[in-house]
Amino acid sequence: MAGMSAPPANPLAKNPMGGDAPKPPPAPPRYHPWDDVALVATLFAVDPSGVGGVCLRALPGPVRDQWLADTRELLPPDMHRRKIPLHVTDGRLLGGLDLTATLRAGRPVAEHGLLAEAHGGVVELAMAERVRGSPVSYLCAALDTNEVVLERDGIALRSPARLGVIALDEGSNEDEQVADALLDRLAFLVDLSPIGVRDMGELPYSAADISAARDRLPAVTISEAQVGAICETALALGIYSLRAALHAVHAARIAAALDGDPEVTDGQVNLAARLVMAPRATQMPYVPPEQEQEPPPPEPPPPDQDQGESDQNQEERKDPLADQVLEAAKAAIPQDLLDRLRLGQLRRAKVRSTGKSGQVQQANMRGRPAGVRRGDLRPGDRLNLIETLRAAAPWQRVRRAERERGPAETPVKRKGGKAVAVVMPRVEVRKDDFRIQKYKHRSETTAIFVVDASGSSALHRLGEAKGAVELLLADCYVRRDRVALVAFRGKEAELLLPPTRSLVRTKRCLADLPGGGGTPLASGIETGLALADAVKRRGGTPLLVILTDGRANVARNGQGGRPQATEEALTVSRLVRASGVAAMVVDTSNHPHPQAKALAEAMDATYMPLPHADAGRLNAAVKAKAGL
Amino acid sequence: MPVPFPFSAIVGQEEMKLALLIGAVDSRIGGVLVFGDRGTGKSTAIRALAALLPKMKVVADCRYGCDPDAEVGVLCAECRGSRSETTPFKTKQVPVPVVDLPLGATEDRVIGALDLEMALTRGEKAFEPGLLARAHRGFLYIDEVNLLEDHLVDALLDVAASGENLVEREGLSVRHPARFVLIGSGNPEEGELRPQLLDRFGLSVEVRTPQDLQTRVQVVRLRDEYERDPAAFTEKWKRKDAKVRKRITDAQALLPEIEVNDQALEQAARLCMALGTDGLRGELTLIRACRALAALEGDKSVEVKHLRRLAPPALRHRLRRDPLDESGSTARVDRVVQELFPA
Numbered sequence: 023m024a025g026m027s028a029p030p031a032n033p034l035a036k037n038p039m040g041g042d043a044p045k046p047p048p049a050p051p052r053y054h055p056w057d058d059v060a061l062v063a064t065l066f067a068v069d070p071s072g073v074g075g076v077c078l079r080a081l082p083g084p085v086r087d088q089w090l091a092d093t094r095e096l097l098p099p100d101m102h103r104r105k106i107p108l109h110v111t112d113g114r115l116l117g118g119l120d121l122t123a124t125l126r127a128g129r130p131v132a133e134h135g136l137l138a139e140a141h142g143g144v145v146e147l148a149m150a151e152r153v154r155g156s157p158v159s160y161l162c163a164a165l166d167t168n169e170v171v172l173e174r175d176g177i178a179l180r181s182p183a184r185l186g187v188i189a190l191d192e193g194s195n196e197d198e199q200v201a202d203a204l205l206d207r208l209a210f211l212v213d214l215s216p217i218g219v220r221d222m223g224e225l226p227y228s229a230a231d232i233s234a235a236r237d238r239l240p241a242v243t244i245s246e247a248q249v250g251a252i253c254e255t256a257l258a259l260g261i262y263s264l265r266a267a268l269h270a271v272h273a274a275r276i277a278a279a280l281d282g283d284p285e286v287t288d289g290q291v292n293l294a295a296r297l298v299m300a301p302r303a304t305q306m307p308y309v310p311p312e313q314e315q316e317p318p319p320p321e322p323p324p325p326d327q328d329q330g331e332s333d334q335n336q337e338e339r340k341d342p343l344a345d346q347v348l349e350a351a352k353a354a355i356p357q358d359l360l361d362r363l364r365l366g367q368l369r370r371a372k373v374r375s376t377g378k379s380g381q382v383q384q385a386n387m388r389g390r391p392a393g394v395r396r397g398d399l400r401p402g403d404r405l406n407l408i409e410t411l412r413a414a415a416p417w418q419r420v421r422r423a424e425r426e427r428g429p430a431e432t433p434v435k436r437k438g439g440k441a442v443a444v445v446m447p448r449v450e451v452r453k454d455d456f457r458i459q460k461y462k463h464r465s466e467t468t469a470i471f472v473v474d475a476s477g478s479s480a481l482h483r484l485g486e487a488k489g490a491v492e493l494l495l496a497d498c499y500v501r502r503d504r505v506a507l508v509a510f511r512g513k514e515a516e517l518l519l520p521p522t523r524s525l526v527r528t529k530r531c532l533a534d535l536p537g538g539g540g541t542p543l544a545s546g547i548e549t550g551l552a553l554a555d556a557v558k559r560r561g562g563t564p565l566l567v568i569l570t571d572g573r574a575n576v577a578r579n580g581q582g583g584r585p586q587a588t589e590e591a592l593t594v595s596r597l598v599r600a601s602g603v604a605a606m607v608v609d610t611s612n613h614p615h616p617q618a619k620a621l622a623e624a625m626d627a628t629y630m631p632l633p634h635a636d637a638g639r640l641n642a643a644v645k646a647k648a649g650l
Numbered sequence: 651m652p653v654p655f656p657f658s659a660i661v662g663q664e665e666m667k668l669a670l671l672i673g674a675v676d677s678r679i680g681g682v683l684v685f686g687d688r689g690t691g692k693s694t695a696i697r698a699l700a701a702l703l704p705k706m707k708v709v710a711d712c713r714y715g716c717d718p719d720a721e722v723g724v725l726c727a728e729c730r731g732s733r734s735e736t737t738p739f740k741t742k743q744v745p746v747p748v749v750d751l752p753l754g755a756t757e758d759r760v761i762g763a764l765d766l767e768m769a770l771t772r773g774e775k776a777f778e779p780g781l782l783a784r785a786h787r788g789f790l791y792i793d794e795v796n797l798l799e800d801h802l803v804d805a806l807l808d809v810a811a812s813g814e815n816l817v818e819r820e821g822l823s824v825r826h827p828a829r830f831v832l833i834g835s836g837n838p839e840e841g842e843l844r845p846q847l848l849d850r851f852g853l854s855v856e857v858r859t860p861q862d863l864q865t866r867v868q869v870v871r872l873r874d875e876y877e878r879d880p881a882a883f884t885e886k887w888k889r890k891d892a893k894v895r896k897r898i899t900d901a902q903a904l905l906p907e908i909e910v911n912d913q914a915l916e917q918a919a920r921l922c923m924a925l926g927t928d929g930l931r932g933e934l935t936l937i938r939a940c941r942a943l944a945a946l947e948g949d950k951s952v953e954v955k956h957l958r959r960l961a962p963p964a965l966r967h968r969l970r971r972d973p974l975d976e977s978g979s980t981a982r983v984d985r986v987v988q989e990l991f992p993a
Contacts, residue, residue: 036952074878112754121768130766159753159794166693171752173759173781176766202839206688240878253866264857265689272877395799396757416821417829423773454820604822 056223059307062210062297063089064227064605067096067574070144070186073209073269074165077200078149079191085222086190089214090146092225093188097344102143104136108152112174113161121479128334129582130177130416137161137170138181150189151198160203161187163206176416185542193281209269211301227280243277244286251344255295258348270298287342292350300351323449335649358469394457409457414449421450467565468504468521472550474533474570474610475511476541484537487569487610504562506553507531510546512539513580517549521557536548543574544590547598547625554603565604568627571611572618588617595624606630639649653880655690657698658890660691661869668943669963670699671833671894673789674746675942680852680935681832683795683812683843683967691869692835696791696895700748702762702891703897706787707954712742714786714826724813726826747788749781749830753797761805761816777824782806782815785830793835796843802892806832827951851855852891852935853960861906879990901945908941909951917957917991924986927968936964953989961987 046336066076080086083364094103106115117135124131137160147153147161164170164183171379187208191200227235256267274294278286394409427490471491475484495505505528507519519531547568554564574587598605605627609618614631622629660667669682684692686724692936708715718739721732733739751760762780762941769775781790788804792798809815814830834851836843848854860866876883940956949956966979 116754124770129771155797156754159797161754163793171750173752175756175757176758176763176778178759203688203837235716246867249871249874250867251861253870254863257861257863259864262687262861263689264859264866264869264873267866268873271870271874395801397801417764417769419773420764420769420775424775452820 035060037039037181042375051146052368054358057226058297059089059214059217060092060223060225061293062279063093064225065189065273066186066210067232069239069272070097071142071165071184072169072239072272073186073276074395075144075187075189075208076212077189077191077205077208078211078212078214079193081192082221084219085214086371088222090188096225096227097144098229098233100160102140103146104140105146105148106136106157110136110157111312112160114267115157116170116177117177119177119179119416121415124416128419132172134178134179134181135170135172137164137183137185140185141183142185144186144188147187147189150191150200150204151193153204154201154597158204162203162207170573204582206263206265206609224421225449230587231280235276235280237361238282238284239276239279240285242278242284244275244291244375245272245534246285247343247448248274248291249289251291251298251342251347252295254344255348255351256299259303259351260301261302266302270294273298278558288346291343295347303351306352319433321543331508333607343625351603360591395460397456397458404459405608406457406459409568410451410455411449413457414451414455417452418450422451425450466504468506468554468562468574469626470506470508470553470557472508472510472515472520472546472566472568472570473535474541474543474546474568475509475535475539477511477538477539484535484610485609488532489530490533491567491569492529495532496600506557508546508550508553509535510542510549511537512542513576514542515545515549517553521553521562541570541574541587541623542568542576542578542580543572543621544568544578544587544594545576547591547594548578551598551601551603554598563604565606566598566625566627567606567608569610570618570621571609572607572615572621573611574617591621592624595621595627598625598627653884654701655691655694655873655876655880656887657695657702657885658883658892659872659876659887660695660698660896661872662859662865663695663857665963666692666695666855666857668946668959669855670695670833671898671901671941671946672853672942672960673833673886674699674703674898675905675945676938677831677941678828678930679831679942681834681850682847683851684718684833684835684857685838685843685854686857688775688837690859692857693791693793696748696789696833697750699866700746702895702898703746703748704902705743706746707741708744708787710742712937714783714828715744716827717787724827724829727851746787749785751781751790751798753794755781755802757802757805758819760903761809764820764822764825775820775822777817777822779826782809782828782830783826786826786828788913789833790830791833792835793921794836796836796838803847805849811850821885825942848933848967851967853939853963855963856966857882857948870954878963897946900948901942904945904948905941908944909952910937910941911951914940914949914952914954914957914971917954921957921986922965922989923960924990925965925969925983927965929968932965936960939964944980958987958993 037349061077066073078086078089080089082477094494097103104591113135115135115137117138120131120133123133127259128165145161161171165187168182168184170181170183172181188207189200189204199205201269249267252270252274253267256262256270260265269289271294274286274290277286281287281290283290306381388493394406396413397403471494473484473491504521504523505519506517508523509516509518509530518535519528548565550566550568554566555562571585574591575584576582577586577590604623605625607618607622607625607627607629609615609629609631611618611631618631619629623626657667661904669684673679673682684696687973704714709718709729712726712729714729716725716729722733724853729739758780760781762779762783765776765778768778773791789808791808795803798864809828810822810830810832812827813827815826817824824850832851834843860869872883888893918933918940926931927933932955936957939960940952942958943948943956944952947956962983966983969979969982
């Protein structure tokens with residue numbers, strides 16, 4: 023393609039892109055939410071694997087279809103495109119032994135997986151917000167190394183896999199999010215939800231512009247000051263992963279390539295900051311926000327009129343570049359960021375454990391199928407017949423040969439005293455072939471009640487607290503949850519009842535619970551938390567329900583002293599938050615008490631004062647908390 | 651295969667780099683665990699190390715890459731059989747293996763299994779060595795070790811500890827040496843490692859994203875430069891990488907001469923006692939790592955400065971958790987080090 027000297031005839035004159043538009047004072051830009059997402063499509067199309075990809079948050083619908091269709095149009099027609107379905111198997115994704123071909127050919131034949139097939143192209147990840155665990159890791163590994171290394175089913179294979187990812191995120195709230203590890207590797211996070219069908223417009227560039235930009239890209243340079251400005255902006259916005267800054271640098275270079283600039287302009291840096299960094303901000307910059315965010319239209323709009331601002335900044339060049347870039351990014355930060363942040367962080371703590379000990383657990387028998395594993399068949403396991411036969415198939419020839427060679431080993435069965443030669447099976451399956459079906463299922467919830475039976479709380483309220491617990495118990499019983507009971511009074515906490523399903527036992531235990539004495543609150547919470555950890559390790563999902571008035575007066579060492587006891591209680595509460603255990607504090611004091619509330623805040627728990635908590639509401643709250 | 655990012659061009663992350671070098675100097679260190687934030691160059695550093703390591707001498711036709719100078723017990727069955735006092739092994743120089751355990755690897759490929767090709771084409775049973783055999787005398791790298799299936803991790807640790815891999819499959823029984831430095835990396839946010847596993851790693855390193863602007867800018871600039879032209883970039887850093895390589899070979903030669911006097915042993919013991927680490931593994935690793943560090947630094951004996959520097963990576967993952975101490979294990983180690991060996 024032509025060198026970088028000839029900028030393409032640019033359909034851009036009217037395009038409200040960064041501040042890079044040439045001299046003519048831009049007509050007051052009419053901002054369309056579509057413009058930014060169209061730009062993202064363009065930047066992505068220039069170098070899909072370079073930017074890693076796009077996380078596209080939108081429900082299926084005309085807007086998303088349009089965006090995808092537009093993006094497709096911009097990509098070279100011969101480019102590979104693969105769709106990864108939600109429940110893709112490891113074998114299909116990575117590749118493995120092609121059994122049919124292997125048996126036909128009489129030698130091992132490898133089969134490429136989706137990732138290798140998409141080499142040089144784009145994969146679309148369906149329902150990305152629900153993809154967890156190994157598929158995410160495989161994608162990340164491919165994005166990092168640009169290849170797929172296969173060591174499976176007796177096959178070792180290394181195949182190139184340079185790809186860009188479009189993660190189709192259909193999550194409808196903050197709880198459902200694409201795995202962080204993947205998000206970190208995708209340059210663009212786009213939210214299409216505020217865009218209506220009528221907002222959709224044209225693309226600012228044509229496929230020809232894009233292929234020209236692709237050729238120019240390697241030669242585009244970016245200055246040190248600009249890289250510095252990008253890094254500074256990232257820090258100011260609380261974006262700590264260095265990948266974000268790298269994405270922004272790359273996006274700026276692509277923007278320059280599109281405009282035919284051999285060097286990145288500050289406007290292009292602004293643009294990159296807006297598109298790459300704004301959606302990742304985790305804090306508002308410390309700079310006192312002067313006239314930020316004029317609330318435009320009704321709905322929560324993402325990027326707003328940064329246009330005018332960044333142009334102003336262009337003019338008063340005195341401003342350090344970093345401030346200007348920050349300004350550009352800041353303007354695009356959604357207004358409700360702070361609210362969302364708070365929520366996000368809280369939620370994050372809970373959904374974090376996508377690894378081993380999370381909500382989804384592996385079990386023997388129930389749940390949805392989740393792959394197979396090799397191994398001995400133990401009671402309760404279910405054999406996956408197809409996979410077992412597949413595993414056995416390649417070895418048939420050796421086994422047959424072995425059998426024919428060694429007549430001594432011919433299996434003979436004694437039947438009624440006579441030796442009967444057993445008819446040789448057509449397919450010989452051995453223990454090594456056994457493939458056992460793995461299942462995943464939602465783990466059961468264990469509600470751990472931590473009851474304050476101290477004098478301050480108990481004497482007048484214990485009865486009510488007991489009543490509330492009993493009601494909850496009935497409900498837990500219906501849901502087949504397990505229940506455990508911890509009580510604290512006097513000097514220490516005591517596990518009255520380890521996790522059980524027995525309603526009767528729990529009720530009896532509760533009825534016998536005496537009241538009176540000091541309030542060793544920290545010990546109580548600590549005991550509850552230890553139990554919660556144990557539950558988690560065993561694969562359950564714990565829920566802490568703490569009934570107290572929050573007035574701690576006995577420290578963990580059994581000594582009295584209100585200040586120390588309170589301090590310790592708060593410290594332990596923060597541990598609850600850190601461990602990500604869902605918790606709830608029911609305030610049992612006569613009037614809602616600030617101390618119990620502080621406790622709830624420290625452990626990021628739902629707070630519910632008992633005087634207002636009739637059984638029904640309490641029940642609903644527990645249900646909500648347990649995610650049921 | 652893409653050109654890896656040069657080791658010497660990795661900005662900061664000194665503790666991680668040091669731990670990897672120590673593993674390269676003394677393979678008996680027992681593995682390195684690198685845990686930390688996303689995008690801090692964990693994998694980059696390990697892949698970079700692979701490109702940097704000096705070559706090693708192997709028995710020419712040995713499929714396990716046996717060390718020709720090793721004692722008989724460490725050789726594989728074939729080398730043991732062919733070894734004779736009169737004629738030494740034919741040898742050749744090969745790169746030190748750094749084997750990447752890819753995600754989704756199946757057990758047969760890791761441990762070794764029957765050779766599928768032989769079985770299909772000739773109907774014969776033959777052993778095909780797995781990744782463990784390939785990693786013999788080198789490194790085995792597992793990214794996202796915390797996401798690996800438990801049974802695989804168990805098998806790996808068992809082999810790593812015993813230095814020998816035993817395969818029983820389809821009536822085939824094979825035993826071969828497999829001594830490697832296990833390097834695991836991961837992000838604690840995606841799942842914790844079982845505590846039993848933690849203790850099996852010799853050193854554990856915590857990596858954090860650099861927070862100061864200068865470092866960050868430098869990282870981004872170098873990375874961007876590398877991505878635009880990997881070959882030219884690597885060429886530019888070749889000399890610096892060669893220096894690091896020389897440091898490793900020098901240290902390997904020096905290692906047997908490093909002295910560990912009673913005082914150093916006693917100090918290490920006091921440190922472990924003060925921290926309440928279980929078992930002797932902590933002390934052993936600490937001393938061993940300090941020897942390697944002394945060799946890397948060109949010192950003659952293990953001194954307090956080495957202990958002070960390596961106490962955190964050698965011990966932080968062996969502490970019992972104290973639910974009320976929020977400061978984290980690194981701070982606890984630092985505190986005790988400060989008390990015992992005030993600077």
